[in-house]
Amino acid sequence: MNAPFSTHDGIAAPFLFDNVDTDQIIPSREMKSVSKTGLAGGLFAGQRYISGRIENPDFILNQPEYRDATILVSGKNFGCGSSREHAVWALKEYGFRVVIAESFGEIFYNNCVRNGILPIQLSKDVIAGLKRGVRIDLAAQTVDAKKFEIAEGDKAMLVGGLDPIAMTLEDEDVISAHFARDARARPWLY
């Protein structure tokens, strides 16, 4: 279960690169245990640290004014690459609630929604105009005053903090009926 998402006021950290892949968000070497937690320290490890855990002062999240950012802002195709949900778990554990980008890797986008992180797609121009402090209203679908689009299903999942597995289990009867019917039509699959 995720906390329901309604509105969020936070600091937006600009990380304005295209094609930020999930290997960058959480390098594989930082996935040290079979767990959804313990990942925040590895977030952006390749760029955040000079070596070991010595911080790189140039990295956006190490700059004092963005250290407490809860909104990450990026370019095209954010979260492309590996399906590792660890990228989202690391962002969430670090404290991010929202990722704003020009576009997203599809698996990453879905992983955000499954974990209560709001992914927002905005145009380059609107992104360029964002200030450090940003207000997001999911019900109204606005970032400050600018509208954004989100699929109805994804919005409902985030607003309600819903558990999609529990929702699908409520359809067990139609799922069973489907497989029974398909087993007659395509017995080689069963």
Added chain:
Amino acid sequence: MAQTVFDKLWDLHRIKSLENGEDLIAIDRVFLHERTGSVALMSLLDAGRKPRNPKNVFCTMDHIVSTKSDRGENSSRTPDGGVFITATRAAAKATGINLIDVLDPNQGIVHVISPELGIAQPGLTLVCPDSHTCSQGALGALAWGIGSTDAEHAIVTGALRVKKPLQMRIGIQGLLSPGVTAKDMALHIIQTLGASGAKRCAVEYTGEAVQALSIEERLTLCNMAVEFSAFTAIIAPDDKTADYLKGRRFAPDDPNWNAALGHWQTLTSDEAALYDFDITFNAKDIVPTVTWGTSPAQAAAITGTVPARSKTSAKALDYMGLKGGEIVSDLTIQGAFIGSCTNARISDIRAAAAILKNRKVADGVTAICVPGSMSVRREAEAEGLDEIFKQAGFTWGAAGCAFCFYAGGETFPPESRVISSTNRNFEGRQGPGVRTHLASPAVVAASAVAGKISVPIAEDTT
């Protein structure tokens, strides 16, 4: 109404349409691996849930297993990685799913062994918490990559809530020129369309050049669909698909074979079917292609040049240690890797061996070959190909993802230039500071011998 093969598969699996615009899609098979599947299984157990049908769930160990030939059942290539192996094994046993363990003779990379074992088949849905699951669309399956939470969802419920993607047809007219491979096709398409060129689209590959590909080559082509943001890729099944599957362990057998075959023959796109995007390539325009940058879309002809420095290329050029404007085939290399779900099947191993026969890897080049599955490894060894690799100076490994990505542990040194038959050239993908150039296995082999990126020339047997 005229339908695409994707429409037909979607409709076959749509249990119901949900009010929010998503569909509830039946999932026939789930594949897992120890890196992201482990956490799905443990989350499921923690929640007190059970697999709906454990016999339709398969799990392999591929991502962080040791690829040394003398590995043990818990040997990992990463520091402390053994915990992923032991936890996955325990969770697989606790849930009763099919486990293809480290020392199982069928062990290998998920997208290599799923077709090999006949698990991926035309007409079924298959998901895996791995982005390269799109590979398996090469068999005419509706297969796509998901996250660990969705994997748990599919295992528990037998279904997923998915919004139907848009559709893109990529037709490749004519036939490839000699020496041009499915890998070159993939890189050429990604280079042309860009790293988000098929955003939210299911891609269907069609045309003479695609039909002419073997199933293994089709797997390579479909493998890289995620690298231009496709939801998945699919190739309608044909006689080659049926021939490939016949007799495989999980493929249909008598008395169902003929019925399955009849069904598969219906899984083609109707002539009048409409796509949201329709793109045509001419096979003759595709040449051996190598990436120069840090996105698979940053690619060039092997005989061409690295682009000039610009605002958009500077970051990638800096990482890659390039000024801009270099001739691709002048770049000296320190590493060569043949492996991964993209290019480590038997035809890939054979193509590289044909180049390596009676040749030696250049001084200063670390060369490694890791077959995609233990079955591929055995087949190669039966043909004596391992000896060709070893005599050339390649390390010959046991199956796994290996040097496709760095997870801690052994890799190439920082700032080394590596030619690789894999799928991602992201910053740090093969190790901190490692500069990856993606190419076909033949180009990797030729480059290893020359010590620089090189066009393959087969052994002179005269």
